Amino acid sequence: MCRVHPSNPSYQPGPPFDALAARRLRAALGMGPEHVAHGMRASYGLPYVTPDLVIAWERGIAAPSNPELTALAGVLWASPAELLGSPRTLREHRLARGVAPEDVARAVGLDLRSYLRMEDSGDWRGNERQAAALADVLRLSLPDFVAVTGRVERLAELLRSAATTRWQAYVRPVAKIAPLDKGVLEEVLQELHEDYQGHMAATLSWGGGSSDSQESGRAFLDAIVDHFWAAVRKRTAYGA
Template sequence: MAPGHVAYGLAAQYGLRISAETVIAWERGAALPGERELTALAGVLWCAPGELLTAATTLREHRVSRDLTVDDLARQLGMTGSSYLRMEEAGRWRGNEKQSAALCRALGLSAAQFLTAAGRDPELADLLSSAVTTRWQAYVRPVSKIVPMDRARIQEVLEQLHADYQALMVPTLTWSSTGQERSGAPGDAGRAFLSRVVEQFWRTAGV
């Protein structure tokens, strides 16, 4: 369906005055439709709202992809709609452990998806960076508080990440173009490891 036809359908069926240029921007990912606009767009295109979201990352995107209203989801989490909406709009989940588990069930979130949607990836990155560069044992409990995963498994993953990072930081001997040995610089490899430490964590955990 051409952008102009989509814009016409949005106006005729839902009373939304959306230009064809805006529809094109949605298609290209240069702009995002609001919740009402997304629902209307799905209606015009005869599909589910979730089919229009290529890769949901935020709480709102996950909720809309499941075709849940704010009140519907809040009810499943045991909180008011206004309380949930404040967290969704802030991009920061602050529910308790029970509510977090309910959120993962309602939205079908993996542990990795939950952390991203909850806005806690930066916090996890800081904890993991400290764990691999110092004593990993001291970070089992802090990581366990924000990652919905068995504590014993978290301990195993942190130990492995620490070993992997420390192995990178051991200077190695390499041959230069002149055939002479020179000490390799582990700093670059270490920085690269830390820049993707969250990704390494989930990969090691098998998530």
């Protein structure tokens, strides 16, 4: 029978796992599930790993925990990042980079326990200097940096206000969250403002009902952060 998770009280759910990548890497090495399982047992001290568990991972029935992911990557001669989907959380970005939590904590100037609490809660509480160090050690893009430091909702609020009112008043507040060149930020916020006003005015100009234009405007605001990064990407490499 396939064992989905080890009976370990400290078990934590793993990052988004790319089952297809795991199967493809194993096949490229000419290994069977039994070889992978043996390698994880012998080299990484995971005695419960069986061929059935490896197959379950590759079929998406189960996902490896953080230690299992590291071991699996080692057996497959790959980096953990090659076995991950797009990382979203602070822990997932760290795992994707293959950096130990002790190294991140040291780089940002936090004790390990405090850093791990932030990973567990998903609530980044470091100061600006520590946030900059975090972005550096994990090589975070600006959108990822905003996401893992828990600033997406605040950014969305500011962008919605910029789009619906006087955008010039939001250049500095947005810059505190997403440190972009002032000229670039002014262009992006002006574009968002004009696009939103265009959504609101289009249906009325065609003689349609106001409810249609309002629905179009609401949909634009719901995706305002995506529109923001798309506009940034057109002007810089930050959104890449």
